[in-house]
Amino acid sequence: MKINYCDTLVVGGGLAGLRAAIVARQRGLNVKVISLVPVKRSHSAAAQGGMQASLGNSNKAEGDNEDVHFIDTVKGSDWGCDQRVARMFAQTAPKAIRQLAHWGVPWSRVKEGDKTAVIDTKKVTITETKEAHGLINSRDFGGTKKWRTCYTADGTGHSMLYGVANKALGEDVDIEDRKELISLIVENGICYGGVVRDLISGELSAYVAKGTLIATGGYGRLYRVTTNAVICDGSAHATVMEAGGTLGNMEAVQFHPTPIVPSGILLTEGCRGDGGVLRDADGYRFMPDYEPEKKDLASRDVVSRRMLEHIAKGKGVDSPYGKHLWLDISILGREHVEKNLRDIQDIAMSFNGIDPADENGKGWMPVRPAQHYSMGGIRTKETGELTTLKGAYSCGESACWDLHGFNRLGGNSVGEAIVSGMIVGEYLADYCENSDINISTASIESHIKKQKDYLQSILDRPKGESAHELKKEMQDVMDAKVGVFRNGPHLEEAVRELEDILKRSNNISVEGSKSLTSANPGLDSAYRVHKMIKVALTVAKGALDRTESRGAHTREDFPKRDDEKWLKRTITSWANENDTLPTVSYEDLDVNTMEIPPSYRGYGKKGLIIDHPDTWERKEVVSRIKEQLIADGSDRYAIQDALMPYELPSNYKERNRRLGDSGDE
Amino acid sequence: MSREITISVFKFDPRDKASKPEFVDYKMQEDPGMSLFIALNKIRETLDDDLSFDFVCRAGICGSCAMIVNGKPTLACKTLTSQFKDGHIKLMPMPSFELIKDLSVNTGKWMDGMSKRVESWIHSSKEMDYTKLEDKVEPDVAQEVFELDRCIECGICVAGCGTKAVNENFVGAVGLNRVARFQIDPNDERTDADFYELVGDDDGIFGCMSLMGCEDNCPKDLPLQNRIAYMRNKLIQVGKQK
Ligand SMILES: Cc1cc2nc3c(=O)[nH]c(=O)nc-3n(C[C@H](O)[C@H](O)[C@H](O)COP(=O)(O)OP(=O)(O)OC[C@H]3O[C@@H](n4cnc5c(N)ncnc54)[C@H](O)[C@@H]3O)c2cc1C
Ligand code: SF4
Ligand code: FES
Numbered sequence: 038m039k040i041n042y043c044d045t046l047v048v049g050g051g052l053a054g055l056r057a058a059i060v061a062r063q064r065g066l067n068v069k070v071i072s073l074v075p076v077k078r079s080h081s082a083a084a085q086g087g088m089q090a091s092l093g094n095s096n097k098a099e100g101d102n103e104d105v106h107f108i109d110t111v112k113g114s115d116w117g118c119d120q121r122v123a124r125m126f127a128q129t130a131p132k133a134i135r136q137l138a139h140w141g142v143p144w145s146r147v148k149e150g151d152k153t154a155v156i157d158t159k160k161v162t163i164t165e166t167k168e169a170h171g172l173i174n175s176r177d178f179g180g181t182k183k184w185r186t187c188y189t190a191d192g193t194g195h196s197m198l199y200g201v202a203n204k205a206l207g208e209d210v211d212i213e214d215r216k217e218l219i220s221l222i223v224e225n226g227i228c229y230g231g232v233v234r235d236l237i238s239g240e241l242s243a244y245v246a247k248g249t250l251i252a253t254g255g256y257g258r259l260y261r262v263t264t265n266a267v268i269c270d271g272s273a274h275a276t277v278m279e280a281g282g283t284l285g286n287m288e289a290v291q292f293h294p295t296p297i298v299p300s301g302i303l304l305t306e307g308c309r310g311d312g313g314v315l316r317d318a319d320g321y322r323f324m325p326d327y328e329p330e331k332k333d334l335a336s337r338d339v340v341s342r343r344m345l346e347h348i349a350k351g352k353g354v355d356s357p358y359g360k361h362l363w364l365d366i367s368i369l370g371r372e373h374v375e376k377n378l379r380d381i382q383d384i385a386m387s388f389n390g391i392d393p394a395d396e397n398g399k400g401w402m403p404v405r406p407a408q409h410y411s412m413g414g415i416r417t418k419e420t421g422e423l424t425t426l427k428g429a430y431s432c433g434e435s436a437c438w439d440l441h442g443f444n445r446l447g448g449n450s451v452g453e454a455i456v457s458g459m460i461v462g463e464y465l466a467d468y469c470e471n472s473d474i475n476i477s478t479a480s481i482e483s484h485i486k487k488q489k490d491y492l493q494s495i496l497d498r499p500k501g502e503s504a505h506e507l508k509k510e511m512q513d514v515m516d517a518k519v520g521v522f523r524n525g526p527h528l529e530e531a532v533r534e535l536e537d538i539l540k541r542s543n544n545i546s547v548e549g550s551k552s553l554t555s556a557n558p559g560l561d562s563a564y565r566v567h568k569m570i571k572v573a574l575t576v577a578k579g580a581l582d583r584t585e586s587r588g589a590h591t592r593e594d595f596p597k598r599d600d601e602k603w604l605k606r607t608i609t610s611w612a613n614e615n616d617t618l619p620t621v622s623y624e625d626l627d628v629n630t631m632e633i634p635p636s637y638r639g640y641g642k643k644g645l646i647i648d649h650p651d652t653w654e655r656k657e658v659v660s661r662i663k664e665q666l667i668a669d670g671s672d673r674y675a676i677q678d679a680l681m682p683y684e685l686p687s688n689y690k691e692r693n694r695r696l697g698d699s700g701d702e
Numbered sequence: 703m704s705r706e707i708t709i710s711v712f713k714f715d716p717r718d719k720a721s722k723p724e725f726v727d728y729k730m731q732e733d734p735g736m737s738l739f740i741a742l743n744k745i746r747e748t749l750d751d752d753l754s755f756d757f758v759c760r761a762g763i764c765g766s767c768a769m770i771v772n773g774k775p776t777l778a779c780k781t782l783t784s785q786f787k788d789g790h791i792k793l794m795p796m797p798s799f800e801l802i803k804d805l806s807v808n809t810g811k812w813m814d815g816m817s818k819r820v821e822s823w824i825h826s827s828k829e830m831d832y833t834k835l836e837d838k839v840e841p842d843v844a845q846e847v848f849e850l851d852r853c854i855e856c857g858i859c860v861a862g863c864g865t866k867a868v869n870e871n872f873v874g875a876v877g878l879n880r881v882a883r884f885q886i887d888p889n890d891e892r893t894d895a896d897f898y899e900l901v902g903d904d905d906g907i908f909g910c911m912s913l914m915g916c917e918d919n920c921p922k923d924l925p926l927q928n929r930i931a932y933m934r935n936k937l938i939q940v941g942k943q944k
Pocket of ligand 1: 072255303678
């Protein structure tokens with residue numbers, strides 16, 4: 038049996054995995070990256086809108102800094118995130134984006150002088166200064182105080198991924214694609230890499246490493262209607278649970294307001310950020326009625342709910358694929374659409390035959406909310422290491438590092454992928470430099486053999502269940518009962534039905550090829566679907582047990598955010614191989630260490646919050662510390678440090694300089 | 703009323719000694735708005751779970767799904783079945799790339815080789831301090847770089863290339879476009895002479911016979927011929943001085 042050795046194994050070649058791999062390589066480690074697909078085809082390529090970083094270069098970004106970014110992120114998360122992680126992120130993001138610029142990501146740049154923008158359907162003139170000319174530009178995105186989202190037209194993810202992948206090639210990072218991690222190798226509670234299946238030859242081999250990073254992306258394909266790529270199936274999350282890792286807040290699933298109907302392909306938030314608006318069956322712009330302040334650019338979870346509410350009021354547009362609403366970007370003018378939203382135009386034309394620049398309602402695009410982002414994921418510490426498995430790390434969308442809590446802001450996830458790659462990459466490299474491989478060849482071989490026997494048993498099974506059929510049933514349950522609006526009875530049904538589907542998945546058989554030594558798509562689906570159903574159960578069970586509404590998790594039967602009972606993170610694990618339900622436990626969030634104690638998020642009616650008993654006391658402490666330090670003449674850095682100290686590796690904690698800074702502060 | 707369509711697919715597993723190249727016909731009812739992504743998955747789910755093909759984003763963004771559709775290299779996910787009036791669609795894997803199985807070819811491996819050959823990364827000796835303001839870039843220059851950066855390495859320009867058909871080592875429009883992209887990037891310190899070392903020969907910039915198979919089919923509408931001509935002129939200047 039084949040065994041490959043390296044210092045660091047990185048599973049996943051999206052932005053997160055590649056960025057971390059570059060760190061490890063630059064630290065002199067022997068790194069291997071494996072990926073299901075050629076890394077430049079990873080789902081990161083699909084990000085359209087942009088990455089948030091508080092550079093504060095453009096007119097509408099003036100006054101931005103990491104404090105403002107931090108506050109937006111915490112509010113966006115509905116106080117569900119880890120605030121120290123949010124600080125780590127906001128502080129590193131400007132450095133990350135400047136570094137990417139140097140690596141060749143062609144960020145759109147500020148142009149001196151007047152330009153017209155559409156704000157609130159009205160044309161306004163924005164004037165950029167001479168000093169800002171040529172610096173990185175930013176656009177408006179939902180849920181942010183400043184225009185903070187840096188972009189390359191609507192191909193941001195693509196440009197970032199190519200920039201990072203090309204850099205990895207230049208650093209001679211060893212990348213192998215069409216390789217799938219199917220189990221982790223764990224001995225004495227320490228992870229030493231994994232068993233990997235070659236998707237071309239079918240061969241199973243071991244990739245043994247001192248430290249292992251899981252950066253496998255989200256689990257959107259648990260739903261049928263999703264913006265996610267077909268490989269975002271979450272099966273690696275099950276693999277992690279099977280090895281003793283845990284998952285955090287799996288019920289925190291984001292639904293994007295504007296995927297196009299019926300394909301579910303995303304139309305970026307940049308459409309509304311640039312001034313586009315939502316309209317109903319009467320062509321009426323309805324969002325200002327619900328959210329007078331933020332209107333079409335309220336946070337994603339809010340807009341998604343408002344859209345479904347509006348459809349429920351009978352204002353949806355009928356279509357063979359169910360009711361939908363319209364997204365109108367024709368008001369931005371053809372020139373803007375063809376320059377800044379070209380991929381959107383291409384999608385609408387190719388898949389719907391609509392040219393969104395066409396005026397008089399002809400260019401309106403049919404949209405309806407669909408699954409988009411996985412806030413939950415593999416639970417880690419601040420360093421990225423799994424809380425229950427030494428030597429295993431996770432970052433990017435696959436992780437619950439917990440930057441996003443119960444709702445992540447647009448532009449914060451490619452940001453997270455890069456920034457967590459930088460930070461977790463450093464901690465992982467520290468670990469790899471200081472540890473050894475303590476596992477025998479015999480033990481490694483037994484890990485490979487176990488997987489081989491398992492796959493063979495699926496192939497040997499005479500006619501049983503169809504993986505495709507079970508996947509369809511699972512997705513139907515998730516779409517219908519674990520979607521935007523949730524309630525107890527539906528969730529109970531969902532858990533029961535998924536449990537039944539899981540039991541049936543022990544009997545999946547493969548119709549076509551019985552070969553273990555060549556590409557075998559039938560076999561791929563067979564073992565992946567079984568894992569996916571387990572992950573679906575963690576989402577449904579977490580949602581059922583969480584009897585409150587927070588961020589994207591909306592319980593019709595529990596409309597309040599209940600800080601008293603639910604200021605905690607759901608932790609799910611798979612205790613025994615033969616269990617048919619996940620084990621659920623909780624991790625408390627500590628109000629007394631929060632820099633911003635829980636508060637009203639700014640949407641909908643006030644009074645929908647049940648306070649945590651410590652909230653008001655913490656508010657008092659925070660304001661006392663602030664007042665005192667301000668009186669002492671302390672700067673914002675000192676105040677921050679007094680309220681919630683945090684650490685960062687490398688030089689990431691150094692102050693970010695901005696336009697107008699004196700330079701020596 | 704939906705119509706019945708026939709999708710005729712090339713099937714072959716080069717790793718299986720018993721496998722022989724053949725076309726297999728699959729018949730199905732056409733759904734409204736059906737793309738080849740939907741159709742091929744329907745085949746896999748209901749008719750043949752052993753059919754290999756590659757989709758990732760299914761939105762024309764990732765470059766995974768290029769294949770030969772009725773004789774033309776194109777992105778399958780962006781191809782609607784309704785455009786074939788007689789309801790017959792013939793699918794073949796792209797030539798020029800290693801066949802994995804059926805419609806799946808190893809474009810990733812080829813593109814990796816190309817990227818290493820043209821050293822597809824920024825060459826910069828500058829020590830940067832990322833706590834400081836980024837270097838300024840003219841907005842129009844950034845936009846121009848982005849235009850050429852939009853290539854998704856789908857391989858269509860390689861499959862459609864007449865030069866590549868006769869010269870195995872030709873770097874392809876994708877490779878020459880990549881060189882042009884770095885040539886105009888202000889972060890890259892390489893000179894035209896450096897690029898000449900990489901592609902200044904008949905396997906590179908002087909190999910292109912301007913047959914237009916690349917630009918006509920590029921799903922990103924990249925100005926390939928224009929960029930190739932631009933690079934050729936640049937590198938001829940270098941050649942003259944040698
Ligand atoms: C349509 C769309 C638009 C978006 N737009 C934005 C945006 O504008 N701004 C923003 O901030 N965010 C956006 N996002 C979110 C953002 O793109 C992702 O969260 C982010 O790119 C995830 O990066 P990643 O590296 O964690 O994962 P991915 O890019 O998904 O990479 C996962 C990697 O893991 C590999 N992999 C998976 N499983 C295995 C396995 N078992 N074995 C081996 N390899 C495996 C895959 O091959 C892949 O290389 C968007 C998302 C979507 C769906
Ligand atoms: S240049 Fe065009 S056709 Fe060639 S690989 Fe790039 S996107 Fe595809
Ligand atoms: S599947 Fe991504 S381009 Fe077709």
